[in-house]
Amino acid sequence: MNTISLMFTTSLALSTALITLNLWLTQTNPDQEKLSPYECGFDPLGSARLPFSIRFFLVAILFLLFDLEIALLLPLPWAIQLQSPISTLTWTFTMITLLTLGLIYEWMQRGLEWAE
Numbered sequence: 001m002n003t004i005s006l007m008f009t010t011s012l013a014l015s016t017a018l019i020t021l022n023l024w025l026t027q028t029n030p031d032q033e034k035l036s037p038y039e040c041g042f043d044p045l046g047s048a049r050l051p052f053s054i055r056f057f058l059v060a061i062l063f064l065l066f067d068l069e070i071a072l073l074l075p076l077p078w079a080i081q082l083q084s085p086i087s088t089l090t091w092t093f094t095m096i097t098l099l100t101l102g103l104i105y106e107w108m109q110r111g112l113e114w115a116e
Contacts, residue, residue, distance in 0.1 A: 055111070055113075058106075058111055059112070062103075062106065062111075062112070065099070065102075066099070066103075069095070069096075069099050072095065073092065073095075073096075076088070076092060
């Protein structure tokens with residue numbers, strides 16, 4: 001019981017010290033840019049009818065695609081321990097190859113360049 005109370009007291013003291021240090025050291029000098037809402041680089045006070053680049057959506061879709069890839073690859077270390085690890089690795093390399101070819105295609109089509 002003594003060890004548990006010592007661990008609890010140590011973690012409580014450490015977390016209190018870190019929170020106090022954080023509140024003490026942070027700089028709270030808000031300026032106009034920090035106080036303005038984030039609107040994907042667009043002027044939030046301008047007209048809502050202005051056209052914007054479709055490249056924003058392309059980058060967002062590519063981010064979601066590669067985020068999904070990482071989510072599908074997370075259980076791979078456990079899947080290798082199954083009865084047929086060759087089948088698992090084959091599907092993994094197939095998926096990574098297809099996504100890499102898609103990325104190369106987007107790169108060659110200049111779809112990843114933000115400025116025109």
